[in-house]
Amino acid sequence: MADIITKTPIWEKLGFRKASGVSEAGWGHTALAAIVSLIYFFPVLVIIITSFKLQTDALAVPAKLFPTSLFGLLPESMTFKPTLENFTSVFSRAFTNGGAVENTGFDRFFFNSLFIAGTSVLLALVIGTLAAFGFSRYPLKGNDTYLFIILTTRMLPAVVVIIPVMLMLRVVGLSGSYLGIILLYTAFNLPFTIWMMKSFFDELSPDVEDAARIDGSSDRRVFFKICLPQVLAGLAATFVFGIILTWNEFLFALLLSSVDTRTVPVAMSQAVSGGGIGVLWGLLAAIETLFLIPVFLVTFFMQNQLLRGVTFGTVKR
Amino acid sequence: MAATKITALALNGVSKSYGKVRALAGLSFEVAEGRFFALFGPSSVGKTTTLRAIAGLVQPDAGSIRIGGADVTHAPIKGRGVSMVFQSFALYPHLTVANNLAYPLVEEGVDKSEIAKRVKETADMLRLSHRLERKPSTLSGGEQQRVALGRSLIRRPKILLLDEPLTNLDAKLRHEMRAELKRLHRQFGMTIVYATPDELEALSMGEEIAVMRDGRVVQIGTPDELFDHPSDLYVAAKIGSPHMNTIQVKVGSDGNSLETPFGSVPAPRIIGGLSAGEALVLGVRPSDLRLAQGAAASLAPSVQQLEPLGDVTVVSLTASGQQLRIVLPEAQAIGMKTGDAVPIVIDPTKLHLFRGRDGLALSRQS
Numbered sequence: 081m082a083d084i085i086t087k088t089p090i091w092e093k094l095g096f097r098k099a100s101g102v103s104e105a106g107w108g109h110t111a112l113a114a115i116v117s118l119i120y121f122f123p124v125l126v127i128i129i130t131s132f133k134l135q136t137d138a139l140a141v142p143a144k145l146f147p148t149s150l151f152g153l154l155p156e157s158m159t160f161k162p163t164l165e166n167f168t169s170v171f172s173r174a175f176t177n178g179g180a181v182e183n184t185g186f187d188r189f190f191f192n193s194l195f196i197a198g199t200s201v202l203l204a205l206v207i208g209t210l211a212a213f214g215f216s217r218y219p220l221k222g223n224d225t226y227l228f229i230i231l232t233t234r235m236l237p238a239v240v241v242i243i244p245v246m247l248m249l250r251v252v253g254l255s256g257s258y259l260g261i262i263l264l265y266t267a268f269n270l271p272f273t274i275w276m277m278k279s280f281f282d283e284l285s286p287d288v289e290d291a292a293r294i295d296g297s298s299d300r301r302v303f304f305k306i307c308l309p310q311v312l313a314g315l316a317a318t319f320v321f322g323i324i325l326t327w328n329e330f331l332f333a334l335l336l337s338s339v340d341t342r343t344v345p346v347a348m349s350q351a352v353s354g355g356g357i358g359v360l361w362g363l364l365a366a367i368e369t370l371f372l373i374p375v376f377l378v379t380f381f382m383q384n385q386l387l388r389g390v391t392f393g394t395v396k397r
Numbered sequence: 398m399a400a401t402k403i404t405a406l407a408l409n410g411v412s413k414s415y416g417k418v419r420a421l422a423g424l425s426f427e428v429a430e431g432r433f434f435a436l437f438g439p440s441s442v443g444k445t446t447t448l449r450a451i452a453g454l455v456q457p458d459a460g461s462i463r464i465g466g467a468d469v470t471h472a473p474i475k476g477r478g479v480s481m482v483f484q485s486f487a488l489y490p491h492l493t494v495a496n497n498l499a500y501p502l503v504e505e506g507v508d509k510s511e512i513a514k515r516v517k518e519t520a521d522m523l524r525l526s527h528r529l530e531r532k533p534s535t536l537s538g539g540e541q542q543r544v545a546l547g548r549s550l551i552r553r554p555k556i557l558l559l560d561e562p563l564t565n566l567d568a569k570l571r572h573e574m575r576a577e578l579k580r581l582h583r584q585f586g587m588t589i590v591y592a593t594p595d596e597l598e599a600l601s602m603g604e605e606i607a608v609m610r611d612g613r614v615v616q617i618g619t620p621d622e623l624f625d626h627p628s629d630l631y632v633a634a635k636i637g638s639p640h641m642n643t644i645q646v647k648v649g650s651d652g653n654s655l656e657t658p659f660g661s662v663p664a665p666r667i668i669g670g671l672s673a674g675e676a677l678v679l680g681v682r683p684s685d686l687r688l689a690q691g692a693a694a695s696l697a698p699s700v701q702q703l704e705p706l707g708d709v710t711v712v713s714l715t716a717s718g719q720q721l722r723i724v725l726p727e728a729q730a731i732g733m734k735t736g737d738a739v740p741i742v743i744d745p746t747k748l749h750l751f752r753g754r755d756g757l758a759l760s761r762q763s
Binding site: 285287288290291292293294295296297298301306309310312 | 449452453454474475479480481483484485487488489490491492500501504505548552
């Protein structure tokens, strides 16, 4: 029997998967959904548009939303002339009253954000996955109590937790260092990593693991060859949520990073205030747009994994 | 079939409890090498726990398990030479069919060319060659079942454990797989322990059957032995379809007849004799009852229900609130109506007698 070979449309390859056996919605529903998502997306859209505006255009009321007049179709008052000036001044600025071009340090801050968020989320994923497997497969006496305690640190607002955390880091001499903030974010990500990964492991069929044991696998091989590959989608989902949370974290970063380890959210707040000429909206929007790109890419390329969930077609219950 | 005397597997007094639940209570049986051995009993009777103990997934609390003469009670899983097919199939969902089949060999460290050869052989044998690159979730139930079987057979185990392997298949596939399993058993000649709650599967496939109850074996025997000489009411009720008729009876005052709600029947000769007035349970298979030709009827109950099954008809009869089923060739049942009185003859040599107190069978004088 020849398998039916279907061509995958490009939009499906890009990650827009259509659920099989579900007929597509009509135009009415689609239009409604488009309007609602536009409302959701509007703040982000305004930021992106603003990042291409000069200060005068950025301050214009009503807002100028179109970068082109569409060959004279739109009136002058609604259009602006796009510029890349904001993006260059994110990284270096020249003072209007002369002097050398100065580095703003944002290249360093972007590196810090990527390095700190990436390392701590991966670290939390490694530790959390192992811990979750332990909680799921080798339960302790009072297993649920431990799981509950792990979550308590996230039950309070960050502001409340931060004072003891600051003191702890200062006492051990890690305040302001990469190691300090990475460890902190790892601890910050662990509770939900453990909880999420445990739920994925709990979903797996224990029969499959027993089958592997009978087939001659050691416990370690069962974990790496059988369990882990089945929760890849879960790992991806946990990774994305962790990245989004850590990438945007402000309070801990503000109080626990030094000049060298400053992350973008902190630097952003400092770059726009001060200067005495009001907020540079175009510059702020440019930083935000650049800041958006990494998480946007991570989420976009992992959305297949996020949406897929875990399939258990081989096990009937 | 040449019956070998070598014992492939022996369980002796194996017990296992999960908390307060007693799964196995002093389970003992032996399986000769190359035998198709069926563990038969309703669900939660301890069949799965038995198989898991043999495989090494469960450590018994007491008792011993010997495989090929060696005590493996507390031995590691690896090296027992046992493979198992799970009720849920338990295929590796992230691996292709080829890799599912190859898995036990990879774990054994067999080299690649040999693995490729054996995967191909196994796939050919189980008609899976065209599915090798598929993931298990895209296969039909029957194909998944064959992959599970192939994965268990590929490393040529000494003992193959099958845990209700047909339960998740539809009726037609079940029938096919029964034949397929028998064929594989003939072809490979390995020892098979087959757990099933299905009487038909146990009887049609098991060369020897252990009937289980509450974590113990009640009776072991060939299908004929279990059918002809059930050791107690439990076995009598489980084996045979439609089930054996059981009737509360009393031994007559002369000690030679049985008083049934349908009338009096002559008692079979029992070792040790019968005492007058003793309460017994009379068992008679629906196929051992015949219509009386002429005036020799022992009983004459009336028809309550007719179940035509094609070539035979199951007739439910009733008298004094007691039910009696009888299997008749279709021709004899034609024209019967509910309420008709049907004259019946009971052959005293086909009767089974059980003690009313504990349900144990009374042995007949031969």
